[in-house]
Amino acid sequence: MWDPQQYLIYGDQRGRPFRDLVAQVGAVEPREVVDLGCGPGELTAGLAQRWPQAHIVGVDSSPEMIERARQHTGVEFVEADLRTWEPGRPLDVLMSNATLQWVPGHLELLSRLVSFLSPTGWLAFQLPANFDEPSHVELRDLAGTARWSGLLEVTWPAAHPPLAYLAALLDLGLDAEVWESTYYHQLDGPDDVLEWLRGSALRPVLAQLDDTARDEFIEQFRARLHGAYPKGQHGTVLPYRRIFAVARR
Numbered sequence: 001m002w003d004p005q006q007y008l009i010y011g012d013q014r015g016r017p018f019r020d021l022v023a024q025v026g027a028v029e030p031r032e033v034v035d036l037g038c039g040p041g042e043l044t045a046g047l048a049q050r051w052p053q054a055h056i057v058g059v060d061s062s063p064e065m066i067e068r069a070r071q072h073t074g075v076e077f078v079e080a081d082l083r084t085w086e087p088g089r090p091l092d093v094l095m096s097n098a099t100l101q102w103v104p105g106h107l108e109l110l111s112r113l114v115s116f117l118s119p120t121g122w123l124a125f126q127l128p129a130n131f132d133e134p135s136h137v138e139l140r141d142l143a144g145t146a147r148w149s150g151l152l153e154v155t156w157p158a159a160h161p162p163l164a165y166l167a168a169l170l171d172l173g174l175d176a177e178v179w180e181s182t183y184y185h186q187l188d189g190p191d192d193v194l195e196w197l198r199g200s201a202l203r204p205v206l207a208q209l210d211d212t213a214r215d216e217f218i219e220q221f222r223a224r225l226h227g228a229y230p231k232g233q234h235g236t237v238l239p240y241r242r243i244f245a246v247a248r249r
């Protein structure tokens with residue numbers, strides 16, 4: 001259901017939080033580094049520049065994403081569900097970028113992830129917290145209208161409040177830091193907001209519709225986005241709030 005090509009259209013902007021996250025991981029010469037929900041693998045492969053000596057593994061449940069990721073050399077890519085995947089060796093760095101929002105129950109999963117860490121291991125993750133932005137409100141609202149509600153059964157991506165992540169990590173005995181950042185992505189116009197969402201939040205909706213219904217849904221959603229994100233003097237700005245957590249044993 002994931003389309004690496006579509007996802008990578010805004011790869012540069014999508015990659016910025018990943019780079020900001022990695023910058024706060026203080027691991028020195030880690031040997032085992034894993035990226036859960038690695039997607040098309042660009043960012044995972046980039047970790048080799050930061051930690052050239054490390055054995056780096058990307059894990060993702062999407063065959064399409066893993067196929068795309070395997071174009072990168074020097075990194076191992078594994079197709080697996082992160083809820084059941086387990087490493088062969090203790091991990092010095094365990095990352096997950098823009099993925100946990102797709103995993104219901106991910107807060108409870110943290111203790112399992114922490115159990116994979118080496119005695120000096122780091123856990124670092126980032127997830128969006130923009131689900132009350134017009135982009136997502138309009139999407140849920142449209143999907144809930146009489147025209148669409150009978151055709152769609154969507155598990156929407158979701159995040160907890162930042163304090164919940166901090167409490168969970170501290171309860172697990174880690175030193176932890178949690179923060180938020182809002183990125184103001186400059187896009188050409190509201191149609192770019194649509195294209196951005198086609199690579200992520202729109203994906204579970206479109207996957208449930210046939211071609212004709214999909215086109216109709218997209219046109220209705222496009223009209224709503226034109227109202228919510230009108231083109232101004234500097235194009236359209238998409239505010240994107242994100243939660244970051246970095247923890248170590």
Ligand SMILES: C[S@@+](CC[C@H](N)C(=O)[O-])C[C@H]1O[C@@H](n2cnc3c(N)ncnc32)[C@H](O)[C@@H]1O
Binds near residue numbers: 002018060062080103
């Ligand atoms: C928004 S993409 C993020 C990709 C990459 N981390 C990045 O930042 O560009 C989310 C990825 O999470 C993966 N994913 C979602 N649920 C997963 C699960 N339960 N196990 C493994 N991967 C999962 C999807 O297949 C997708 O590639």
